[in-house]
Amino acid sequence: MTFDYRSMSGFCKRLALAGAGCLLAIPLATQAQEGNNFRLTGQISALSDGVFRGVSQTEGVAQFTAGAQVAHTSGVYAGTLYKTMRDRATGLDGQYQVFVGYRTSLAGTDINGRVNFKNYLGLAKGTDDDLVEYEVTLGRKLSERFSGRLNMAYTPDHYGNRAKAASFAEIGLSFKATPKLTLQAANGFRHIENSTDYASYLASAQYAVTPSFNAALSFTTTSERERGGKFDDTVFLTLQKRF
Numbered sequence: 001m002t003f004d005y006r007s008m009s010g011f012c013k014r015l016a017l018a019g020a021g022c023l024l025a026i027p028l029a030t031q032a033q034e035g036n037n038f039r040l041t042g043q044i045s046a047l048s049d050g051v052f053r054g055v056s057q058t059e060g061v062a063q064f065t066a067g068a069q070v071a072h073t074s075g076v077y078a079g080t081l082y083k084t085m086r087d088r089a090t091g092l093d094g095q096y097q098v099f100v101g102y103r104t105s106l107a108g109t110d111i112n113g114r115v116n117f118k119n120y121l122g123l124a125k126g127t128d129d130d131l132v133e134y135e136v137t138l139g140r141k142l143s144e145r146f147s148g149r150l151n152m153a154y155t156p157d158h159y160g161n162r163a164k165a166a167s168f169a170e171i172g173l174s175f176k177a178t179p180k181l182t183l184q185a186a187n188g189f190r191h192i193e194n195s196t197d198y199a200s201y202l203a204s205a206q207y208a209v210t211p212s213f214n215a216a217l218s219f220t221t222t223s224e225r226e227r228g229g230k231f232d233d234t235v236f237l238t239l240q241k242r243f
Contacts, residue, residue: 042068042243049236050085053168053190054200054222056230058086075103085120090160093122110139120159131155145176151188164193170200180208198231199223212242 043066049056050063057063062084069079082096101114116133123129135153142148149172158166170188177183188200204218216238224231 037073039071040068041071042066043240045238045240047236047238049234050083051218051220051234051236053170054188054198054202054220055190056234058084059088059230060234061086071103077101077103090127091122091124092120095120108140110137112137112139116153118159123159126161128157128159128161131157131159147174147176148172149174149186158192158195162194166190166192166195172202182206182208196224196227196231214238214240216240 045063045065047058047063047065049060050058065081065083067079067081069077071077078098078100080096080098082094084094085092087093095118097116097118099114099116101112103110103112105111113134113136116135117130118133119130121129133153133155135151137152138150140148149170151168151170151172153168155166157164168188168190170186172184172186174182174184182205184202184204184206186200186202188202189197190200191197200220200222202218202220204216206214206216208214217235218238219233219235221233222231225233
């Protein structure tokens with residue numbers, strides 16, 4: 001028996017609505033119980049360029065994101081995220097997603113596995129506008145100041161009518177220069193069937209203005225920068241507030 005992922009069109013939309021309802025219902029219900037094991041958090045971000053996995057999702061203009069997450073002390077969590085996007089060729093103007101995941105630690109390595117249900121907004125009628133992505137992130141403290149990270153993601157059916165299987169892998173290193181300043185470098189590789197493969201390179205400096213407000217200045221480039229557009233060199237500013 002085979003499973004046609006393209007038949008899932010509309011599934012993510014229904015799941016997102018159900019997920020949003022759960023996000024509201026879970027904390028309200030558990031607050032009434034003694035020994036609440038759930039925590040509700042949120043965040044908003046503003047980026048001068050909406051760079052994700054090495055390329056711009058906004059054609060060089062600003063991007064805004066907002067999200068919320070419910071986490072249980074067992075390590076299980078669920079959340080939702082919305083972000084603005086821009087692609088004048090396809091009409092793409094945003095994305096919302098619902099995700100579920102689990103965090104744990106094994107032999108000093110932090111493990112975070114999640115499933116992302118993403119829906120892309122503004123695409124022409126009849127365009128495959130959603131996907132299911134499987135993502136794993138491993139993190140480990142290498143020394144007092146150095147930490148390493150490996151991120152891997154895969155979807156069997158990327159959005160759009162041409163693109164199909166897609167994967168991304170990135171290895172990163174961070175250095176805590178001061179209690180508030182963290183320097184980071186990362187190298188990734190992106191493969192999308194029937195599209196352009198590329199390697200991405202990132203260098204950034206993040207400063208904790210307050211415990212819940214960060215500012216970061218980043219530089220990113222790709223192996224396909226000669227193509228210009230979203231693959232070109234980019235310097236961008238990120239402001240993030242957590243609640």
